[in-house]
Every structure is written in C-alpha cells, then in structure tokens.
Amino acid sequence: xxxxxxxxxPGPTNIPEEVRMAxxxxxxxxxxxxxxxxxxxxxxxxxxxFRNTTGRVFLYPSSGTGAWEAAIQNTLCPGxxxxxxxFGQFSHLxxxxxxxxxxxxxxxxxxxxxxxxxxxYAERLKADTGHEIKAVFATHNETATGVTSDIKGVRAAxxxxxxxALFMVDGVSSIGSIEFDQDAWGVDCAVSGSQKGFxxxxxxxxxxxxxxxxxxxxxxxxxxxFFSFEDMIATNDQGYFPYTxxxxxxxxxxxxxxxxxxxxxxxxxxxxxxLASGVRAAVDAWGLNLCAKEPKWHSDTVSAxxxxxxxxxxxxxxxxxxxxxxSLGSGLTQVMGKVxxxxxxxxxxxxxxxxxxxxxxxxxxxxxxxxxxxxxVGAAIRHFTxxxxxxxxxxx
Ligand SMILES: *Cc1c(COP(=O)(O)O)cnc(C)c1O
Numbered sequence: 001x002x003x004x005x006x007x008x009x010p011g012p013t014n015i016p017e018e019v020r021m022a023x024x025x026x027x028x029x030x031x032x033x034x035x036x037x038x039x040x041x042x043x044x045x046x047x048x049x050f051r052n053t054t055g056r057v058f059l060y061p062s063s064g065t066g067a068w069e070a071a072i073q074n075t076l077c078p079g080x081x082x083x084x085x086x087f088g089q090f091s092h093l094x095x096x097x098x099x100x101x102x103x104x105x106x107x108x109x110x111x112x113x114x115x116x117x118x119x120x121y122a123e124r125l126k127a128d129t130g131h132e133i134k135a136v137f138a139t140h141n142e143t144a145t146g147v148t149s150d151i152k153g154v155r156a157a158x159x160x161x162x163x164x165a166l167f168m169v170d171g172v173s174s175i176g177s178i179e180f181d182q183d184a185w186g187v188d189c190a191v192s193g194s195q196k197g198f199x200x201x202x203x204x205x206x207x208x209x210x211x212x213x214x215x216x217x218x219x220x221x222x223x224x225x226f227f228s229f230e231d232m233i234a235t236n237d238q239g240y241f242p243y244t245x246x247x248x249x250x251x252x253x254x255x256x257x258x259x260x261x262x263x264x265x266x267x268x269x270x271x272x273x274x275l276a277s278g279v280r281a282a283v284d285a286w287g288l289n290l291c292a293k294e295p296k297w298h299s300d301t302v303s304a305x306x307x308x309x310x311x312x313x314x315x316x317x318x319x320x321x322x323x324x325x326x327s328l329g330s331g332l333t334q335v336m337g338k339v340x341x342x343x344x345x346x347x348x349x350x351x352x353x354x355x356x357x358x359x360x361x362x363x364x365x366x367x368x369x370x371x372x373x374x375x376x377v378g379a380a381i382r383h384f385t386x387x388x389x390x391x392x393x394x395x396x
Contacts, residue, residue, distance in 0.1 A: 006326040008356045010143050010173055010302035010343030012195035012202055019199055022255040023248040030247060036239020042250060045257035050175060050190050050208040052182040058232050060205035061246040064172040064193025067205035068094055070227035071168055071189035075213050077221040078102040080134040083124060087114050088142035089332040094170055112334055113293040115149035122157035135166040141174035144332045146290060146304035147297045155185045166216055172196055176260060177345045178300045179269050188213040199346045200252045270390045275344045275353050276300035281383040282357045282376030291339050301345035306338060311369055313340045320363040350384050
C-alpha cells in the first residue's frame with residue numbers, strides 16, 4: 001500500500017533522517033591519520049549519554065547481546081557466583097548466557113510482569129557476609145513485558161550490605177530514553193545496543209564501564225578475544241580499533257549523540273514519560289491491562305498490552321501489519337498471543353504515538369474485540385492536549 005510503513009516495535013526503532021544521512025558516506029580508511037579526530041570525541045559523547053565520568057565505553061561491531069557477553073568475559077572468572085533475576089525474555093536470555101559461560105548463577109524467578117526483586121536482593125546481599133557473590137545483575141527495562149526496574153534501589157541494597165560485588169545492568173531498551181545515571185547508581189557495566197534509544201540500525205554493542213569494572217578486568221580470568229577489553233583499550237586509546245570498525249554506524253552514532261545532547265537527556269526522559277502516559281491512558285480507556293503488574297514498573301519505552309483470554313494477540317498484530325502497514329511488537333515466548341507491544345522509544349513524538357494507537361484500535365475492532373471506536377484514541381488526545389508539552393519538544 002502507498003504511504004509510510006509505521007514501525008512501533010521496541011527495536012529497531014525509527015531512525016532520524018539526520019542520522020540516516022550521516023551514514024550515507026563512502027567508505028573511509030579506518031587507519032587514516034585523522035580517524036582519531038573523529039573517534040576520540042565520539043567515545044566521550046557516548047560516555048556522556050550514560051553519565052559515566054569515571055570509566056570508558058567500548059563500541060563493538062555486534063548487537064546488544066555481544067555487549068552482555070563482553071561485560072561477563074572481561075570482569076569475572078569462570079565459576080564465580082552471581083545474583084540474577086528473571087521475569088521476561090531478555091532477563092531470561094542473560095541468565096542463560098551467564099550459565100552457558102560457566103558462572104554459578106543464583107536466580108530469583110519472578111512472574112512476568114514484575115521487575116527486579118530489590119528486597120530479595122537486599123536480603124541475600126546482607127546474608128552474604130563472606131562476599132561470595134561477585135556480581136549482581138539487573139535488567140533495567142524488560143522489553144518483553146514493558147517493565148522498568150529500580151536500578152537505584154539495587155545500588156542501595158549493595159551499599160546497605162556494604163557489598164563489593166560488581167553491578168551489571170542491561171540498559172539496552174532504557175539508556176538514552178529513560179532515566180539512567182551510571183555514576184550516581186554505581187553501575188559497573190552498563191550494556192546497550194545501537195537500535196533502541198540510540199536510534200540507529202542494529203550492529204553496535206555499546207558497553208559503558210566504571211573504573212571498578214576496569215580494575216576487576218585485571219583479575220578476570222575468562223578467555224576472550226573478540227570482546228577483549230585489553231585489545232580495545234590498546235587501540236581505542238590511539239583512536240583506532242583492534243579490527244575493522246563499523247564506520248557508517250559510528251558516523252550515525254556521532255549524529256545521534258549530538259541530537260541527544262541538543263534535546264537534553266532530561267528532556268528526553270520527560271518526553272518518553274509523556275508519550276508513554278498517553279499510551280497508558282488509551283490502554284485504560286480500552287478497558288485493557290498492561291503486562292506490567294504495578295504502576296511502579298510501567299515502562300516509558302515500551303507498553304506490553306494484554307488482550308482478553310479468548311483473543312489471540314497475534315491476530316491483532318497481523319491485522320495491523322497487513323491492513324494498516326503498521327508493525328506492532330509481538331509477544332515473546334511465555335506471553336506469545338497474550339500481548340501486543342507498542343514501542344514508543346527513540347525518535348518518537350505525539351503524532352507517531354497517535355498513529356500507533358489508531359491502528360491498534362482499528363486492528364482490535366477488526367479482530368472482533370469489544371472496543372469502542374475512538375475510546376483509546378480519545379483518551380490519548382485528552383492526555384496530550386491537557387498536559388503540558390515537554391519544553392524541548394516545543395523548541396524542536
Ligand atoms: C533488544 C534487547 C537486548 C538484545 O539486544 P540485541 O541487540 O538484539 O542483541 C537485550 N536486552 C534488552 C532489554 C533488549 O531490549
């Protein structure tokens with residue numbers, strides 16, 4: 001069908017024209033003497049987005065999963081005891097990786113729709129007076145269920161127990177979109193990827209590490225080559241890479257970071273909250289529930305919307321795609337058929353959110369759900385017209 005295809009999956013997200021154009025450059029020599037003039041400021045810009053002033057960032061030509069692996073291999077030893085929690089497909093996959101890499105994983109299994117069990121972490125850390133636990137893991141934003149966890153709370157639990165464990169956070173679908181403060185929250189390894197809040201195609205694993213993670217690296221005993229911090233540091237310090245960098249993606253990343261800084265990271269967080277609140281107003285008005293079980297867990301980057309038990313959410317997603325040129329996010333594994341997701345992160349505004357809600361509403365009506373036409377859309381319109389526009393969005 002003519003017209004745009006609309007993308008509301010929670011990654012890859014929409015790419016700003018400026019970023020797309022910045023990547024449309026001819027290949028360049030990654031060993032040229034002026035290449036560091038581009039890369040060195042870029043490292044600093046990326047580090048800024050994480051609010052990391054003590055450590056450094058690594059840019060791997062991989063997806064986010066590579067940065068997960070890099071974090072583990074470079075800071076821990078095989079057999080180390082680590083504390084993790086699982087409440088969705090992404091937190092599940094990180095646990096699976098840690099187990100397969102040979103860590104001794106203690107997992108808190110929570111219901112899908114809940115978040116990191118901060119109280120249980122606190123108790124467990126307090127009881128671990130011998131400091132057997134070497135790292136604590138948390139998935140900041142569980143993209144499968146639309147759940148945001150209290151990362152600051154996990155840091156408080158570590159501090160209350162005076163526990164020296166490393167703190168590893170998956171921020172793939174949060175960093176650059178919702179509040180994240182690596183310094184203030186004492187996050188040692190913050191994992192991200194290019195195709196979510198950074199508004200780029202997939203292809204970069206972005207890992208931001210603290211100086212404590214760099215210290216831990218010296219004692220770490222995993223074999224590693226591709227993701228090796230030492231190889232990266234030796235070349236990055238000169239402005240180069242140990243292997244061929246994804247230059248076009250780096251060009252795009254440079255512009256994306258400039259856009260993030262121009263809008264202001266706090267304005268971006270406020271914009272995401274405003275957009276997500278509009279989506280939540282629509283979900284309420286439809287008489288539906290989010291997968292996230294409590295408001296404290298509501299994600300400002302992705303909403304997973306539960307459909308009634310006699311409905312297969314895959315039909316809604318399929319109808320939106322075939323009839324209305326619109327991609328909604330699907331339910332993964334445990335919640336397949338039970339939810340559809342709206343990704344509202346990255347390069348996103350009110351008009352785009354209204355398109356997503358209109359299409360979701362049409363697709364639900366088409367598939368026979370009892371939804372009053374205009375109910376969700378009307379609620380979102382009221383939300384957007386009755387609450388103040390975020391300052392930076394106004395300026396832009
Ligand atoms: C997308 C995502 C990942 C995986 O990233 P890939 O780039 O697909 O490897 C990991 N964690 C979370 C929370 C994600 O949303």
